[in-house]
Amino acid sequence: MTEERKNKDDGQATGSPTSSKQSNDSSTREIVIPGEVIGEGDLLPGEGTEKRDGKIVAVRYGLKESDSKLIKVIPLSGVYQPRRGNIVIGKVEMLTFNGWVIDIGIGENAFLSVAEVPRYVNKNDLGEVMDLGDMAVAKIWGINARGIDLSLKSRGLGKIEEGMIVEINPSKVPRVIGKEGSMISMIKEETDCQITVGHNGFVWIKGDEIENELLAKKAIEFIARKSFVSGLTDEVKKFFEEEKK
Amino acid sequence: MITPEINKERVMKYLQEGKRFDGRKLEEFRELTIETGISKNAEGSAKVKLGNTEVYVGVKMAVGEPYPDSPDKGNLMVTAEFLPLSSDRFESGPPQFPSIELGRVTDRVLRESHFIEFEKLCIKKGEKVWTVFVDIYTINDDGNLLDAAGIGAVAALKSAKIPFYDGKEGKIDYEKESKEKLPLSKDIPLSLTAYKMGDKIIMDPTREEEDISDARVTLGIKSGVVSSMQKGLNDKINVEDLGKIFDLLEEKSKEIVLKIEKSLK
Numbered sequence: 267m268t269e270e271r272k273n274k275d276d277g278q279a280t281g282s283p284t285s286s287k288q289s290n291d292s293s294t295r296e297i298v299i300p301g302e303v304i305g306e307g308d309l310l311p312g313e314g315t316e317k318r319d320g321k322i323v324a325v326r327y328g329l330k331e332s333d334s335k336l337i338k339v340i341p342l343s344g345v346y347q348p349r350r351g352n353i354v355i356g357k358v359e360m361l362t363f364n365g366w367v368i369d370i371g372i373g374e375n376a377f378l379s380v381a382e383v384p385r386y387v388n389k390n391d392l393g394e395v396m397d398l399g400d401m402a403v404a405k406i407w408g409i410n411a412r413g414i415d416l417s418l419k420s421r422g423l424g425k426i427e428e429g430m431i432v433e434i435n436p437s438k439v440p441r442v443i444g445k446e447g448s449m450i451s452m453i454k455e456e457t458d459c460q461i462t463v464g465h466n467g468f469v470w471i472k473g474d475e476i477e478n479e480l481l482a483k484k485a486i487e488f489i490a491r492k493s494f495v496s497g498l499t500d501e502v503k504k505f506f507e508e509e510k511k
Numbered sequence: 512m513i514t515p516e517i518n519k520e521r522v523m524k525y526l527q528e529g530k531r532f533d534g535r536k537l538e539e540f541r542e543l544t545i546e547t548g549i550s551k552n553a554e555g556s557a558k559v560k561l562g563n564t565e566v567y568v569g570v571k572m573a574v575g576e577p578y579p580d581s582p583d584k585g586n587l588m589v590t591a592e593f594l595p596l597s598s599d600r601f602e603s604g605p606p607q608f609p610s611i612e613l614g615r616v617t618d619r620v621l622r623e624s625h626f627i628e629f630e631k632l633c634i635k636k637g638e639k640v641w642t643v644f645v646d647i648y649t650i651n652d653d654g655n656l657l658d659a660a661g662i663g664a665v666a667a668l669k670s671a672k673i674p675f676y677d678g679k680e681g682k683i684d685y686e687k688e689s690k691e692k693l694p695l696s697k698d699i700p701l702s703l704t705a706y707k708m709g710d711k712i713i714m715d716p717t718r719e720e721e722d723i724s725d726a727r728v729t730l731g732i733k734s735g736v737v738s739s740m741q742k743g744l745n746d747k748i749n750v751e752d753l754g755k756i757f758d759l760l761e762e763k764s765k766e767i768v769l770k771i772e773k774s775l776k
Contacts (some may be wrong), residue, residue, distance in 0.1 A: 357515055371512055397514045430521045433512070468512075476525050480532060 279354065295331070295434075298324040298339055305337045312338030346372050346436035346466040348406055348414050353423075355417075355431065355464035358400045361392045368402065368416060370466045371433075376414035378404060383418050401426040403462055403470065422462065429460075429472030431481045436467035438490040449489065449499065456506045457482040481509060514722035522723060526711045538759060540715040540767070545662065545774040547670035552623045552685075554725050555671025555693070559663040561715060563653035565597075568663035570671040570693075574683060577633070577640040585632025585640045589618035591647040591660060596651040598718075613656060614743045616702060617647065617664050620731035623738040624700035627668065631694035634676065641673065643693070654721040657729055661702030662771060668693060673757065699771060700733035701764045705756040707748060712756060714763060728756055732764040 278502075298304050304315065314326035328341040348370070356370035365379040380387050387395050396402060404416040404423050418424055418448060433438035434442065442463055443450050454461055457495070459473035459482045468485055473479045488505055495501055525532065535541070541562030550556035555570035577584060591614035593601040602605075608713045621627065630659040632641040644669065706713050706724040716724060725746035731739035737757065742748070748756070 307573065357512060369512060401515045401517055426517060430518050431515050449562060476521055479521070483532075 297328070297330040297342075298330045299327050300325050304330050304339070305332065308335075309337045310335055312336045314339030314341055341437045343435055343437055346370070348376075348409055349465070350406055350409060352406045352414070352465040353403060353462070354406060354466045355401060355403050355426070355462070355468035355470055356404065357468070358396050358398055361398065364389070366392065366396055366402075368404065368465075370414070371436075371468065372466070374413055376404075376406070376416045378402070378416040378418065382407070382416065382457040396425050401431060401470070404463065422445065426470055429470055430479055430483065432469045432471060432486055434447060434467050434469060434486060436465065438493045439463060439465055441493040442469070442486055442489050444499070449502065452499070452502065453482055453485050457485070461486075484509070514719045516723075518719060520722040522720060523709055526708060526713070532719070537711060537775045538575050538714045538763065540763075541717075543662070543767070543770055546667050547775065548597065548667055552645065553667075554674060555667045557666035557667070557670065558650075559659050559666065559671075561653075561659045561662075562717070563651055564655055564659050565650040566656065566659040566663045567648045568660065568667040569648075570667045571644040571646065572671070572674055572683075573642050573644070574634065574639055574676060574681075575604060575642045575690055577637065581629070582637040583633045583640075585627070585631035586642040587618065587622060587627060587629070587645070589621065589645040589647070590614050591617065591663070592648075593656075594653070597649040601649075601652070602746070612741070612743070613647065613660055616657060616729055616739075617645070617660050617745075619739040619741070620661055620700055620702040621645070621664060621668070624696075624716055624731055624733040624736075626665070626696055626700045626733070628694040628696065634678070643668075643671075652718065654716045654718040657687060657702060657704045659713065661731075662767065664705060665699055666771060666775060668695060669699070669771075696733075697703065698734040699768050700731055700738070701767055702729055702731050702739075703760045703767070704729040705760055707746065707752065712752065714759070728753070730757070730760050732761060735761055735764075737761075 302324045302325050303321045309322055311317045311322045314324060314328060315322050316325045322337055324339045326339050326341040326344060328339045331338055331340055338385050342475060354370045356368040356376060358366050359369045359375055360367035365377055368376045368378055370376050404418055405420050406414055407417040408415040450461060450463060457473060457478045459471050459478050461482060462470040471479045471482045485502060485505060489502060492498060492501060544560045546558040548556060549558045549758050550569050552568040552574050557568045591610045593610040595601045595603050627643060634640055645664050649656055671693040672689045673691045673693060675684045675689050677684060705728050707726040708724050720763050724744060726748050727743045728748060729741040730737050
C-alpha cells in the first residue's frame with residue numbers, strides 16, 4: 267500500500283526548499299494511510315499517530331516524518347483539528363442568552379460567551395454586536411468535554427465587516443502562511459490587502475479594490491493547489507509577475 | 512459552509528460592473544465537456560463536466576407493464592442522487608428536497624418535450640412495454656447541477672441502445688450486442704437555468720454564486736419551444752425579467768445544443 271514519493275520540500279510550515287543534495291534521506295517521504303504500522307519500539311507517537319499494542323499506527327492520511335525519537339504524520343487532507351490558541355474564522359449559527367454559537371467548519375459548534383467580548387454588550391440584544399450569518403475572527407481559548415470555547419479578547423479579533431471569505435483545506439494553511447509568515451506577507455505586499463488566515467481553512471481578504479482581493483484569492487488558491495511543489499516561494503513570485511503583466 | 516453574507520456584497524458590486532469573479536461574462540457558461548459510454552453495463556451513459564461541476568448519468572432499460580392510462584406507451588423514470596462525496600453538504604440517507612427536485616425537473620424536460628418516442632417502446636399493447644430508467648449521480652458540486660444533469664440526461668439517452676428482448680422466453684439478454692437505438696426525436700431538448708441576483712441575470716453559477724442568488728428559473732427548451740418550467744429560491748421574478756430570461760435562454764440553448772451534437776459525433 268505504501269508509495270514512495272520524492273518530495274524535496276520540507277513538509278509543513280517551511281516556505282523555502284531544503285537542498286535535496288545534502289539531505290537525500292529526509293527528502294524522500296513516505297505516504298501513509300490510517301491503520302498502517304509506521305514504527306515500533308522506543309519511538310514516541312506524535313501528531314497523527316497512535317500507539318496500539320506497542321506499535322505506532324498512523325491515524326491520518328499524510329506524509330510520515332520521523333527523527334530519532336519522535337514519529338509523526340503530516341496530514342495531506344482532512345478536517346480541521348481544533349487546538350488551543352488557534353485563530354479561527356466562523357459564522358454565527360445561533361444566539362443564546364449569554365453568547366453566540368459559531369460554526370467553524372467542523373462537526374461541532376464553538377461557543378463565544380458574552381464575557382469574552384471586550385466591549386459592552388447589551389444582554390437583551392446580542393444581535394446588535396453580532397447577528398445570525400455574521401462572520402467573526404476568534405481565538406480558541408479552551409477545549410473541553412462540553413465543546414470549544416472562543417474568545418475575542420486579543421488584537422485583530424472581532425466581527426468581519428467587509429471583504430471576502432475564501433475556503434481552503436485546513437492542511438494547506440501552514441503553506442499559505444509560510445515560514446514565519448513569509449508567504450502571507452508577500453501576498454499582502456503584492457496585493458495591498460489585509461489578509462487573516464484562520465487555522466480552520468477560512469481566509470479573510472480585505473482590500474480597497476475588488477481586483478486586488480481577487481488576485482489575493484487567486485494566489486491563495488494557487489498555493490493550496492501547489493502546496494507540494496518545491497520552491498513554492500519562487501513559484502508564487504513567478505505567479506505574481508505573470509498576473510501583473 | 513454556506514457562502515457567507517459578506518461575500519454577497521462583493522459579488523454584487525462586481526456584477527454591477529458586468530463582471531464575475533472567474534472572469535466570465537454574465538451569460539457565459541464554464542467549459543463544457545461531454546463524454547458518452549462511460550459505463551459498460553448501462554444501456555447508455557454520459558459524463559458531463561461544467562467547470563468543476565461533474566455529473567454522471569446512466570440509462571437502464573427493463574420490460575414492464577404499462578400504466579392503465581397509456582397502454583401503448585413506454586415508461587420513463589428519472590431519479591437523481593446527490594452523493595455525499597460530491598459536496599460536504601450532502602448526507603447519505605433518504606433523498607432531500609434538492610435531489611428530488613433535480614430528478615423531477617429533468618424528468619419533466621424529457622417528458623414534456625416528447626424527446627423519447629414512447630409509442631415505439633411498446634412491445635405488446637396493454638401488457639409489455641419498455642421502461643427507461645435515467646439515473647443521475649453527482650460526482651462534484653460546484654453549482655448549476657440542474658443544467659449539468661439535463662445535458663447529461665440528453666447525452667446518455669442519445670447514446671443509449673435498446674437491449675435484445677427475447678419475446679418467447681420473456682427475458683432480456685443484456686449480454687447480446689444490440690444496434691437498435693432508442694427512438695428519439697431529432698431535436699434535442701435542454702433544461703437551462705437563469706439565476707437572478709439583484710437586477711442582474713446570470714447563467715451557470717458557481718457554488719458561491721448559486722448560494723447568494725435571489726431567484727432562479729429553469730426552462731425546458733426544444734428547438735425554440737418552451738415546454739416545462741421550474742421556479743426556485745425565495746425572491747420574485749417580474750414579467751419583464753421573465754421575458755428577458757426567455758430570450759436569453761432560447762439563444763443559449765442553440766449554442767449548447769450545437770456543443771452537445773458536436774461532442775456526440
